[in-house]
Amino acid sequence: MDSSSPAVALTGLVKRYGDKTAVDGLSLTVERGRVTAVLGPNGAGKTSTIEICEGYRRADAGEVRVLDLDPVRDAAALRPRIGVMLQSGGVYSGARAEEMLRHVAKLHAHPLDVAMLIERLGLGSCGRTTYRRLSGGQQQRLALALAVVGRPELVFLDEPTAGLDPHARHATWDLVRELRADGVSVVLTTHLMDEAEKLADEVAIVDRGRVIASGSPEALCHDGAENSLRFSGPPGLDMGSLLNALPEGAKAFEVSRGAYRIEGEIDPQLLATVTSWCAQHGVMPERLTVERRSLEDVFMELTGRELRS
Amino acid sequence: MAKAAATRDEARGTFTPAPGAAPLRRMILAQSALETRMLLRNGEQLLLTVIIPTLLLVVFSSADLVDTGDGDRVDFLAPGLLALAVLSTAFTGQAIATGFERRYGVLKLLGSTPLPRWGLMVAKTACVLVVEILQVALLTAIAFGLGWSPHGNPVWVILLLLLGTAAFSGLGLLMAGTLRAEATLAGANLVFILLLLGGGVIVPLDKFPSGVEHTLALLPISALSDGLRDVLRDGSGLPLGDLAILAVWAVLGLGAAARFFRWE
Numbered sequence: 001m002d003s004s005s006p007a008v009a010l011t012g013l014v015k016r017y018g019d020k021t022a023v024d025g026l027s028l029t030v031e032r033g034r035v036t037a038v039l040g041p042n043g044a045g046k047t048s049t050i051e052i053c054e055g056y057r058r059a060d061a062g063e064v065r066v067l068d069l070d071p072v073r074d075a076a077a078l079r080p081r082i083g084v085m086l087q088s089g090g091v092y093s094g095a096r097a098e099e100m101l102r103h104v105a106k107l108h109a110h111p112l113d114v115a116m117l118i119e120r121l122g123l124g125s126c127g128r129t130t131y132r133r134l135s136g137g138q139q140q141r142l143a144l145a146l147a148v149v150g151r152p153e154l155v156f157l158d159e160p161t162a163g164l165d166p167h168a169r170h171a172t173w174d175l176v177r178e179l180r181a182d183g184v185s186v187v188l189t190t191h192l193m194d195e196a197e198k199l200a201d202e203v204a205i206v207d208r209g210r211v212i213a214s215g216s217p218e219a220l221c222h223d224g225a226e227n228s229l230r231f232s233g234p235p236g237l238d239m240g241s242l243l244n245a246l247p248e249g250a251k252a253f254e255v256s257r258g259a260y261r262i263e264g265e266i267d268p269q270l271l272a273t274v275t276s277w278c279a280q281h282g283v284m285p286e287r288l289t290v291e292r293r294s295l296e297d298v299f300m301e302l303t304g305r306e307l308r309s
Numbered sequence: 310m311a312k313a314a315a316t317r318d319e320a321r322g323t324f325t326p327a328p329g330a331a332p333l334r335r336m337i338l339a340q341s342a343l344e345t346r347m348l349l350r351n352g353e354q355l356l357l358t359v360i361i362p363t364l365l366l367v368v369f370s371s372a373d374l375v376d377t378g379d380g381d382r383v384d385f386l387a388p389g390l391l392a393l394a395v396l397s398t399a400f401t402g403q404a405i406a407t408g409f410e411r412r413y414g415v416l417k418l419l420g421s422t423p424l425p426r427w428g429l430m431v432a433k434t435a436c437v438l439v440v441e442i443l444q445v446a447l448l449t450a451i452a453f454g455l456g457w458s459p460h461g462n463p464v465w466v467i468l469l470l471l472l473g474t475a476a477f478s479g480l481g482l483l484m485a486g487t488l489r490a491e492a493t494l495a496g497a498n499l500v501f502i503l504l505l506l507g508g509g510v511i512v513p514l515d516k517f518p519s520g521v522e523h524t525l526a527l528l529p530i531s532a533l534s535d536g537l538r539d540v541l542r543d544g545s546g547l548p549l550g551d552l553a554i555l556a557v558w559a560v561l562g563l564g565a566a567a568r569f570f571r572w573e
Contacts, residue, residue: 017533044332054418054421055420055421056421056573076425079330079421079422079423080328080329080330080423081326082421083421084418084421086414086417086418089413089414089415089416089417089418090413090415090418091413091415091418091419092343092347092410092413092415093346093409093413094347094350094351095343099343099346103340103343104422105340106331106335106336106339106424107330107331107336107339107340107422107424108329108330108331108423109327109328109329109330109331110327110328110329112323116323146418148324150328150422150423151324151325151327151328152326152328153328166558178322178323178324179324181322182322182323182324183322183323183324183325183326184324184326186326214569
């Protein structure tokens with residue numbers, strides 16, 4: 001097994017449905033042993049891209065390598081090595097959670113201990129309930145369990161926490177982190193900014209079928225961007241005077257009546273300068289906050305739109 | 310953020326990859342067992358495959374509701390209801406179950422596991438055969454209770470049942486793999502009723518006008534019920550004509566299903 005090749009390598013991927021182009025020349029490399037989030041609004045082409053990697057769909061153009069295999073041509077060799085979490089469904093409506101999990105375990109050579117997985121994902125409470133009567137969250141966690149039970153090298157999680165309560169979401173995140181720690185490569189799609197920021201080593205921002213930016217969340221948030229300092233105070237403060245006190249390159253605005261924003265390299269010195277300027281002018285800077293640029297901001301800057309969810 | 314955790318000793322983690330397919334035999338056995346359990350757990354399916362044929366056999370044998378010609382009514386009815394049992398499991402039941410499995414992404418999920426698609430189809434066939442064996446055993450026992458006295462070579466009976474299963478499976482899978490699940494549900498039930506009435510199951514085909522009768526005789530259900538009746542009631546030899554009709558349906562149905570079946 002060549003473990004030096006990337007987990008996923010996509011080059012110039014195109015997928016059309018009729019005259020609608022869902023994936024439009026997308027290129028992406030996913031390194032092994034990392035958590036990679038494909039982030040984008042609904043309809044950006046995330047699911048189509050993932051389904052091409054999983055071998056469910058053929059690309060109309062471009063090159064696809066998953067674990068150095070062709071997902072369609074080499075499907076028989078690839079399938080045992082990947083785990084797939086579908087966005088919904090996938091289980092016989094009359095099957096019980098444990099029954100389905102034990103079944104999929106039996107299809108693999110060295111499956112995980114099913115009892116452990118049930119315990120880890122809190123599926124014990126499902127008992128004899130059949131799939132169609134499980135709650136959405138239980139169905140979601142079962143789908144995750146089904147993706148990992150065969151001890152795959154690479155798992156694809158399509159919107160793994162959509163519709164989960166915060167507790168279940170954190171349990172899912174913990175499991176994803178543990179997968180990474182144990183050397184499993186994880187590709188997940190999400191339209192949740194905080195999920196990508198907190199969970200992923202690498203983020204690929206997808207919009208209209210293309211990757212428009214990629215890198216670590218930190219790099220994406222810092223790259224060329226300035227952080228900002230915000231505070232509120234009496235309206236009509238003299239921004240020119242404040243600007244004179246600030247170092248070269250910083251900017252100061254009254255964003256709206258009584259709401260101020262300073263952009264630039266926000267360091268302790270600058271913070272001190274702002275507060276001492278406020279002290280000199282008898283202004284109490286209320287709700288003073290230093291804001292890091294978030295992926296949300298990055299997305300907005302790149303596309304001029306908000307992430308629809 | 311502690312994202313350097315990947316340096317931990319990977320050899321001992323719970324999730325450390327150890328991918329691999331189970332042996333084919335184990336996969337297919339497991340899949341067959343699961344499919345059969347799902348079917349036997351489904352109340353509507355049992356109504357269709359067990360209760361309806363049994364009820365029809367008992368009611369129409371006991372009361373003179375339809376003129377079944379000379380001889381004991383049960384000798385006419387038992388072969389017809391064996392044919393209906395095959396129709397109910399291989400066609401109607403399989404079409405509905407597979408249609409909903411497709412709709413709910415079960416086929417999609419299984420497509421991501423090491424189980425090959427042909428392995429899934431083998432398992433589905435095994436499930437159909439297991440249920441048919443149960444149906445045949447039940448109907449045969451009841452028919453004996455009602456005074457049935459079958460004749461003929463059991464090998465021809467088995468051959469007819471197998472070819473009938475192939476023909477109905479092909480048509481059922483074609484329906485499940487091309488139509489919406491709801492359309493399959495409605496369509497498969499409708500076809501079941503129509504074939505029950507016009508396929509020589511309870512009503513002899515010679516009750517129909519002769520033009521209609523000859524057309525109906527070409528249906529797979531008619532070929533199956535007629536072939537079974539020729540052997541089991543009349544003790545005739547290899548029912549070549551009926552086997553040929555079933556073979557044509559099997560080739561057409563399975564061929565079209567293989568060509569047009571969509572997995573999601």
